[in-house]
Amino acid sequence: MTPRLDxxxxxxxxxxxxxxAPDGVWQAPGRVNLIGEHTDYNEGFVLPFAINRTARVAVRRRSDSTIRLLSTFGNQGLTTVDAGSLSRGTARGWTKYPLGVLWALQQRGLHVGGLDLLLDSDVPRGAGLSSSHAIECAVITAVNELAAAGLDTxxxxxxxxRAENDFVGAPTGIMDQSASLRGAAGHVLFLDCRxxxxxxxxxxxxxxxxxxxxxxxxxxHSHAGGGYASRRASCERGAGILGVKALRDVGPDDLDAAAGRLDPETFRRVRHVVTENERVLQAVKVLETAGPAAIGPLLDASHASMRDDFEISCPELDVAVEAARSAGAVGARMTGGGFGGSAIALTPAAAERQVRAAVGLAFAAAGYAPPEIFSVRPAAGAMRLA
Known part of the structure; x- marks a missing residue:
């Protein structure tokens, strides 16, 4: 998504x-997860931040039940549906996300009625930066205000x-929308997902x-694909065998005993979640005491765990991480659900140019298409713009 209209x-x-004219314009940011991957649906800990790339929606309520949706990108054209007949089977492309939000609100007993909506976004799609949740959070922020629904964050x-799980069909947790709705400039969000x-x-x-x-x-990548769902199923299976509500309830000291009760693959999945929760807790302590430059080893360990135990990396992500580290990044890891998407490299400002160059050269040497590399900063959460 490259358009950006104010x-x-x-x-x-x-x-x-x-x-x-619209009734207003609202925005919600994408997010980068600094550390804590696939821990959210295991009721664990995550440490994301909202970024300065956003989805923006101009919205006007209608007096009838017609919903009209249009975006400034792609070639899907105007989508028109009736608010009384929202169903998963009728939604296509990016419209799944706003329509899913409206459907989820209907399930709560809030019938918004018709509306017109125009979307613009510069959160890259499929990059692991939560472009879909940025759309959903912008829409729900707008509708919550326009319908005087009174929903808190x-x-x-x-x-x-619920929109993601039951309408879009992606078995995600609550991290992405929490970062988009509750983020703050200059901060990461330490979230207890339970x-x-x-x-x-x-x-x-x-x-x-x-x-x-x-x-x-x-x-x-897509969270609605089989890889993400199979990892979640492995975690649920592991929790069931270990007799706990969620893997949040398994600690590092429990892993030796767990190894004897789980098949090797399920154990690796469990070990990632358990150790990743610990890395999040350690990262919070390090940030509050030593500052961001000291969290590099935790980022590196997180990537190794996702690559080897959870097996959600890919060759391109591994090349990006290794090239960034070798060129001077203090730490790097894939971020997001995996199977593609993006890596984050925490880079000294003095080494930024060489890290960018090294990653580009490494991709070219491996025969991969050039990556897009850009800086981000922790930004504010969803808000009304006009």
Whole structure:
């Protein structure tokens, strides 16, 4: 997604398309997960941050039940559906995400009725930066205000999760929408996925002279695919055999005993989740005491665990991580659900140019298509723009 219109431009485009001004313009950011992968649906801990790439929606409520959706990217054209007949089978492409939100709100007893919506976004699709949740969070923020629904952020998190799980068909947890709805500039979000409790942890990369670089491998992934679902099923199987509600309840000291009760593959999946939870807790302590430059080894260990135990990396991600480290990044790991997408490399500002060059050269040497590399910073969560 490359278009980027400001609020005034998007409102003007809306009026030209729909023949009337929108009721407002709202935005919600994508996210980078600093550490804590596949721990969210295991009721564990994650440490994401909202990024300065967003989905923006101009919205106007209608007096009838017609829903009209259009985006500034792609060639899908105008989608028109009736609010009373929303179903998973009728949604196509990006429209699954706003329609899923409206469906989930209907399941809560909130019938919004018709609306017109124009979407613009610069969160890359399929890059593991949660472009879909950015759309959903922008939409639910807009609808919550326009319909005077009175939902708090926790309720919006659960509604968008239901949209993902039961409408889109992606068995995701609550991390992505929590970061998009509850993020804050200059901070990472320490989230307990069991209680939804959060703590904002300072992440001042600028003061530490660090640049968080995202390396988009251009290997597209989908949470609705089989790999993600099979990993979640493995975790649920492991928890069931170990007799716990979720893998959150298994600690590092329990792993030796677990190895004797689980098949080798399930044990590796469990070991990743258990050790990843510990890495999140350690990362919070390190950030609060030593600062961001000291978390590099935790990022490296996280990537190794995802590559070897959870087996969700891919050759392009491994090349990106290794090239970034070799060129001076203090730590690097894949970020997101895996099977493609992006890596994050925490890079000294003085080494940014050489890290970018080294990754590009490594991709060329391996015969891979050039990656897109860009910096991000922790940004504010969903909000009204106009």
């Amino acid at each position: 609020a005034g431009q998007l409102a003007a485009r809306f009026q030209s398309v729909f023949g009337a 926790r309720e919006m998190v659960l509604a968008t999760q 209680s939804q409790d959060i703590r904002l942890v300072p992440f001042d990369a600028d003061s530490a002279r660090l640049v968080p670089l995202v390396i988009d491998t251009k290997v597209s």
